[in-house]
Amino acid sequence: MSVSGKGARSKGHNFEREVANLLTESTGVLFKRGLGQARAGGSEVADVYAPVLKDIHIECKRQIRCNIKEAIRQGKTDIKNSLQERTLVVITKDDREEMLVTMPYRDWIVLFDLYLATRIVRGEAEFTDETLQEQNIPLPGDAS
Numbered sequence: 001m002s003v004s005g006k007g008a009r010s011k012g013h014n015f016e017r018e019v020a021n022l023l024t025e026s027t028g029v030l031f032k033r034g035l036g037q038a039r040a041g042g043s044e045v046a047d048v049y050a051p052v053l054k055d056i057h058i059e060c061k062r063q064i065r066c067n068i069k070e071a072i073r074q075g076k077t078d079i080k081n082s083l084q085e086r087t088l089v090v091i092t093k094d095d096r097e098e099m100l101v102t103m104p105y106r107d108w109i110v111l112f113d114l115y116l117a118t119r120i121v122r123g124e125a126e127f128t129d130e131t132l133q134e135q136n137i138p139l140p141g142d143a144s
Contacts, residue, residue, distance in 0.1 A: 008063075015062030019091050019099075020048045029053065044082040048091075057086040066092035068102050 023031040047060040059075035119125035
């Protein structure tokens with residue numbers, strides 16, 4: 001059974017609250033639903049945001065079958081209209097499916113680099129100077 005009109009908006013708002021709560025519980029950082037959406041015409045305001053993290057734009061979609069590319073386009077338009085540089089994160093959930101997180105590659109690779117650096121610092125990664133050189137990965141401090 002499809003949801004339309006007020007029911008679809010309610011479903012979307014509930015999902016945004018769920019995402020905000022999950023992010024808050026997982027990180028300890030307070031996340032909120034972007035209430036300014038309806039009041040501000042919907043542009044520029046993230047669906048979910050953390051007041052202390054102004055450089056992240058979280059777009060949420062909860063539908064029978066989410067159009068992830070459309071959600072990315074909407075998020076990029078919102079970011080462009082805000083006139084601020086932000087990292088776009090799209091969180092979607094199709095009915096009876098798990099939640100997915102999608103983001104542009106250029107933003108993801110920054111996060112992945114931080115993840116790798118954290119693993120190396122903690123001694124959890126199996127990288128040695130030799131394995132990094134074999135993979136043609138520059139060593140910290142290399143000028144090349």
